[in-house]
Amino acid sequence: MINWFLTEEQQMIKDVAREVADKVIAPVSAKYEESEEFAWECIEACAQADLFRVSIPEAYGGMVPSGSLGVFNQCLVVEELSRVDAAIAVSYAASGLGFYPIIFFGNEEQKQKYLPDLADGKKLAAFGLTEANAGSDAGGIQTKAVPDGDHYILNGTKQWITNGGEADIYTVIAMTDPAKGSRGATAFIVEKGTPGFSFGKKEKKMGIRASATRELIFQDCRIPKENVLGREGQGFIVAMKTLDHTRPGIGAQAVGIAQGALDDAVNYARKRVQFGKPIIAQQAIQHMLADMATSIEAARALVYAVARSIDAGTKDISKESAMVKLFCSDMAMKVTTDAVQVFGGYGYMREYPVEKRMRDAKITQIYEGTNQIQRNVIGLALNKEYAGKKH
Amino acid sequence: MNIIVCLKQVPDTTEVKINPETNTLMREGVRSIINPFDNYALEEGVRLKERYGGAVKVLSMGPPQAKEALTESISLGADDAYLLCDRAFAGADTLATSYALSQGIQKTGPYDLIICGRQAIDGDTGQVGPGIAEHLGIAFVGMVRKIREVEAGRAVVERMTDDGYEVINCTLPAVFSVVKEINEPRVPSLRGKMRARSYQVTTWTAAEIAADTARTGLKGSPTQVVRIFTPKRRGRGEMLNGDTGEKVSALFDRLREAGVV
Numbered sequence: 001m002i003n004w005f006l007t008e009e010q011q012m013i014k015d016v017a018r019e020v021a022d023k024v025i026a027p028v029s030a031k032y033e034e035s036e037e038f039a040w041e042c043i044e045a046c047a048q049a050d051l052f053r054v055s056i057p058e059a060y061g062g063m064v065p066s067g068s069l070g071v072f073n074q075c076l077v078v079e080e081l082s083r084v085d086a087a088i089a090v091s092y093a094a095s096g097l098g099f100y101p102i103i104f105f106g107n108e109e110q111k112q113k114y115l116p117d118l119a120d121g122k123k124l125a126a127f128g129l130t131e132a133n134a135g136s137d138a139g140g141i142q143t144k145a146v147p148d149g150d151h152y153i154l155n156g157t158k159q160w161i162t163n164g165g166e167a168d169i170y171t172v173i174a175m176t177d178p179a180k181g182s183r184g185a186t187a188f189i190v191e192k193g194t195p196g197f198s199f200g201k202k203e204k205k206m207g208i209r210a211s212a213t214r215e216l217i218f219q220d221c222r223i224p225k226e227n228v229l230g231r232e233g234q235g236f237i238v239a240m241k242t243l244d245h246t247r248p249g250i251g252a253q254a255v256g257i258a259q260g261a262l263d264d265a266v267n268y269a270r271k272r273v274q275f276g277k278p279i280i281a282q283q284a285i286q287h288m289l290a291d292m293a294t295s296i297e298a299a300r301a302l303v304y305a306v307a308r309s310i311d312a313g314t315k316d317i318s319k320e321s322a323m324v325k326l327f328c329s330d331m332a333m334k335v336t337t338d339a340v341q342v343f344g345g346y347g348y349m350r351e352y353p354v355e356k357r358m359r360d361a362k363i364t365q366i367y368e369g370t371n372q373i374q375r376n377v378i379g380l381a382l383n384k385e386y387a388g389k390k391h
Numbered sequence: 392m393n394i395i396v397c398l399k400q401v402p403d404t405t406e407v408k409i410n411p412e413t414n415t416l417m418r419e420g421v422r423s424i425i426n427p428f429d430n431y432a433l434e435e436g437v438r439l440k441e442r443y444g445g446a447v448k449v450l451s452m453g454p455p456q457a458k459e460a461l462t463e464s465i466s467l468g469a470d471d472a473y474l475l476c477d478r479a480f481a482g483a484d485t486l487a488t489s490y491a492l493s494q495g496i497q498k499t500g501p502y503d504l505i506i507c508g509r510q511a512i513d514g515d516t517g518q519v520g521p522g523i524a525e526h527l528g529i530a531f532v533g534m535v536r537k538i539r540e541v542e543a544g545r546a547v548v549e550r551m552t553d554d555g556y557e558v559i560n561c562t563l564p565a566v567f568s569v570v571k572e573i574n575e576p577r578v579p580s581l582r583g584k585m586r587a588r589s590y591q592v593t594t595w596t597a598a599e600i601a602a603d604t605a606r607t608g609l610k611g612s613p614t615q616v617v618r619i620f621t622p623k624r625r626g627r628g629e630m631l632n633g634d635t636g637e638k639v640s641a642l643f644d645r646l647r648e649a650g651v652v
Contacts, residue, residue, distance in 0.1 A: 012584050019578040050581035063581065 002297060004304055006076075009063075013054055013073055017080035020049050029085040032210035033356055036202075038166050039210050042088045047121020051077050055096055057103065060115035071245055072307035075252035079303070082256025083263070086360035087210035089256065091124070093249050094162035094211075097368075098125025100242045101171045101187055105230035110189065114169055126167035128158035128190075128216050129239050136373050138173075138239065139182050143218060145174040150225050152176070152188065154218040157200070162367075164214030165199040168192045171242075172216065173235045185235030189227045196221030207359030244321045245310060247368055251303040251324035254332035254364040258296045261332075261339035261357040265289060268354075269342055285342060292335045299328040319381035326374040329364035336361040392445035392541065395496055395505045396436040396469065397523065398429035400453055400460035401513045409621050425460045428508025430467075431569050434576040435538060436506050437468035443541060446470040448499050452480055452491050458592045466579035466587035473499060479597040482609030485514075489522025491607050494600040496527065504541070505566040509534060520568035530565040536572045 006014065024045040032039045046052060054077055055070035056062025064070035074096055081089035099118045102110055102125075117123040134140035143156025154174055161170075170190045177184030190197055200215025230238055266289055269280035279285045306320045314320075336358040340347035347354050365371045403422045410417050425433070436447040449464045451457050452475040461472035475495045483491065496502060505524075510517035517533070524531035536556060537549040544563050549556045551570055579587075597604050605611060629645075631638045646652045 008588075009585075012581060016579060016581050016584065023578055045578065048580060049578055050583075053581065 014076045017077040021084040036209045052121040053119045056119040061119035071310045075307045079252040079256040082253040083260040087208035090211045095124045097127040123168040125169040126163035128172040143174040151222045154221040158216040166212045182236045186232045187229035187235045187238040247321040247325040248307045251328035254328035258332040258335040261336045265339040265342040299331045322374040322377040332361040392443045393502045394436040394447045397507045399426045399511045400457040401426045426511045430576040432506040432508045434574045461592045465590045466583035472592045474594045476594045477596040479604045484612035484614035485518035487611035489519045493526035494602045498600045507568045524566035533568045535567040535569045
C-alpha cells in the first residue's frame, strides 16, 4: 500500500466516505441503477455524515479553514463514493460544481444566504453551462439575460444539467451582451421555484443512471440583480475558474470507478476456476490485473498531487487540472474494459456490476469538457509556456 | 428530553473462538465493538433528541477499555458518555450490573427515558434492561420496535410480539429495550468523529455513584457460572433422495429401525 501521507482529518474524511459508500450506498446501488431514480436516501446519508462540508469554508458551515480550498477533501470523498457507485457520487460532486462559483465569486451576502444550507446538505446545487449548441464551444451560449429595472429577464434552455430538477440552487451562465462574445456572459444564482424557471424531461443515459440529468428552461424568468455572481461580463471567468477546480474531482471519480472494477476483477479471478486452477494463476490474467493496478495508482498519484497543489494556492492550474481529468478518465475506460474482459461472458451480463462500471467510466471522458478539449487546453498551455523560454 | 442509552462493549463474536481445553472465550487479540443491539438503542436516542430536543447521555459499566465504545458513541451523536469503572464492579451478573447502572443513571441527573438494546451478543440474557427499571421503580417495555410519540410524561410505543405487535401507552420515565427493526443506525459523522477525538469520558467509581459494594460485582451476584462449554456438535443429518413416495418409505424404514414406530 502506498502511504499518501494523509493528515488525521483527511484520513477521517476518507474513512467516513468509505463507510457511507459501503454501508449505505452499496446495498441499494443496483436498485437505483435499475429504477434510474434519484437516490435521495444516499444523498441524505452523505449530508448526515457531514460530507458536503468538506469543501465549504468553515465560516459558512463547512470544514475548510480559511486559506485552503478543500479540493483534495472533495476528491477523497468522490473517489470513495465512486468506488461503489459513480452515479450517486456524481450527484454529490455536482452540488460542489454548483456551489464552487458561490465560494469563489459570491459576495458576503450571497455566501451567508446559500452556503450554510448547502454545507448541511439540506439543499443541493447544480451548474448550468451547457446548451444544445454550446458544448465544447461554450461561446455558443444562447440563453439571454436582459436587464429590466432591478432585475434581469432570463430566456433560454440549458441542457444535460446534472442534479437538474433535484437541486434547489442553480448557478447559470447567460449572455448579457452577446455582441461582446465571451466577455458578454454573466453568472446568476437561480433558485428552484422562481417563476419562469422549469425543467425538461429526465434524460435516459448509457451510464450513471441514478443521477438526474435534465434541461433547465427559462421563460421570462425574473432574477433580482443581487443574484449576479461576480460582475456582469464575468460569466466565462466564473465558469472556467470553477471547472479548473472541479476537474480533479472527475479524475478522482475515474480513479474510484477503476478501483471498484479492479476489486471486482481480482476477487473474481481468484475464485473462477478454469483448466483446473483459478484464472488468476494464468499469466494472461495476472498481467492484465497488474497493468490495471499500476495505472490506477499512477492516476491516483496525479489526482492527489494536483489537488494538493490547488489547495496550496497555486495560481495557474488549467493545464494540470486538464491533465488529471484526461489521464484518469482514459485510464478508467481502459481498466473497466479490461475488468469486463477478466469476467469473460459474465462480465457482459447485467447481473454483475462490472459492466455498469464500464458504462459509468465512459462519461468521465466526456463531461466537464471532452478529453479532446482537455488536450487543447494542455497543448495551448505548452505553446504559451515554451514561447517565453530560450532554446 | 433527557435520554440515557446504556451500552456494553463486547468482543466481536464473528472473531471469537473458544479454547477447546478450558472451554473459555479466547479474547486475546479480538476486536471490541459496541454491542450491535445497543447501536439501535443509541440511534433511537439520537433520533428522539433530533425530534424533541434535549440530550443523549451514554452509560456503560466495564474495564477502562470500554471507553473506546463510549467514545465511538460520541461520534454517532451522543452528547456525553459515562463509564462506571471500579474493581468492585468486576464479575457482576445481570442483577449486580443493573443495580450499578441504576445508581449511575441517578448520578447523571434528571432523566425521561432510558433505552437499551434487547440483549448483549456475549451473554444473551436480555435481563439488564428490565433490571434497571426494577431498581429505579419505573416502567419497562421490552422488544420495542417503534416509538410513536413522546409527550409530557407519556410515550406511545409498539412492542413486537411473535405474531404482530402491541401498542403500549406508558408513563415516563421508563426503560425501553429495542429490537433491530426499530431503525437503521447511521454511520458516524465527520463533526462527531472530530468531537470524539478529543472527548474525555467521565469515569465514576462505586463510591462516586453511592453504590453499596455488597450489591455490586461478584459479591452482589447470586448467579454463579459453574462451567462454560461448547455444546457437542450434532452429527450431520442424512438426506433422503427420490420422489416423495420413496422418501416417505425410506423415512419410515429409518424410524422403524430406530424403534420410534
